[in-house]
Amino acid sequence: MVRERMKTWRHVFKLDPNRILSETALERICLSGTDAVIVGGTDGVTYRKTRELIDRILDFSVECVQEVSVQEAVVPGLDGYLLPVVLNAGETRWIVDAQHQAVKAYGDWIPWEDTAALGYVVLNPDSRVGRLTKSRTALNPRDVAAYAHMAEHLYGLPALYLEYSGKLGNLDMVEAAGTARDGLRLFYGGGISRREEAQSMARLADTVVVGNLVYQNVEAALATVRGVREADGLSIEEDRT
Ligand SMILES: CC(C)=CCC/C(C)=C/CC/C(C)=C/CC/C(C)=C/CC/C(C)=C/CC/C(C)=C/CC/C(C)=C/COP(=O)(O)OP(=O)(O)O
Numbered sequence: 001m002v003r004e005r006m007k008t009w010r011h012v013f014k015l016d017p018n019r020i021l022s023e024t025a026l027e028r029i030c031l032s033g034t035d036a037v038i039v040g041g042t043d044g045v046t047y048r049k050t051r052e053l054i055d056r057i058l059d060f061s062v063e064c065v066q067e068v069s070v071q072e073a074v075v076p077g078l079d080g081y082l083l084p085v086v087l088n089a090g091e092t093r094w095i096v097d098a099q100h101q102a103v104k105a106y107g108d109w110i111p112w113e114d115t116a117a118l119g120y121v122v123l124n125p126d127s128r129v130g131r132l133t134k135s136r137t138a139l140n141p142r143d144v145a146a147y148a149h150m151a152e153h154l155y156g157l158p159a160l161y162l163e164y165s166g167k168l169g170n171l172d173m174v175e176a177a178g179t180a181r182d183g184l185r186l187f188y189g190g191g192i193s194r195r196e197e198a199q200s201m202a203r204l205a206d207t208v209v210v211g212n213l214v215y216q217n218v219e220a221a222l223a224t225v226r227g228v229r230e231a232d233g234l235s236i237e238e239d240r241t
Pocket residue numbers: 016040041042043067068069070071074075076077081083084085086094095098099100102103106109110111115120127128129132133163165166211212
């Protein structure tokens with residue numbers, strides 16, 4: 001069950017089907033000691049590009065799951081699917097309508113035991129995901145805490161994802177969500193560019209997501225894995241034993 005497996009994820013890389021990654025860089029990412037690779041993005045995500053990237057990742061033993069942002073781009077046969085629900089979206093399309101349309105289309109083909117919803121709170125208005133979903137980003141820590149309570153107790157979601165895509169988040173906001181949750185898993189993603197940033201987010205969130213950095217500086221991206229392990233008091237070598 002992906003819902004169970006993701007409870008073990010402390011660090012994940014998010015790879016974008018619409019961006020180019022060399023074979024060497026991909027190999028280093030997959031062998032980095034990260035806990036999983038999520039394949040997903042906002043713009044230009046097609047079935048062909050997603051399939052090609054997933055096929056390359058499946059050459060390695062790292063866990064690979066698809067985050068579905070486009071109904072037509074679903075790649076069958078994976079071990080896990082993450083379905084975003086943008087809780088602070090300005091249009092119902094990104095909260096319930098796109099999901100409804102896709103569930104209607106795929107019906108009984110959906111492997112529910114390998115599928116988990118991610119409740120998103122999008123906090124960077126200038127990100128592509130923020131613009132696409134017209135997310136209401138003028139929030140304070142109490143708003144975020146309320147979304148965490150709602151995600152957990154009202155909607156029974158397995159995880160809340162604080163999404164700052166492209167920009168490093170406000171620690172008070174991450175802390176507010178972290179404090180409000182109980183069994184809910186907290187994902188943090190956005191703007192991590194250094195090992196120390198990954199380390200400080202790992203102290204507040206359960207799962208730290210690193211995306212753009214992979215395409216900007218692979219070396220620094222690899223260092224974020226070490227940053228998260230350090231937050232847990234482990235070196236990569238210890239963690240692998
Ligand atoms: C056998 C078989 C066919 C199996 C598969 C069945 C299956 C799993 C079907 C799925 C059914 C389903 C319900 C799919 C969901 C459909 C859907 C379109 C839902 C809407 C998703 C949504 C809210 C999208 C909005 C954008 C979003 C939240 C994307 C997530 C990724 C994300 C936040 C990327 C960050 O953006 P990025 O591109 O990195 O941005 P920057 O460039 O700024 O960095």
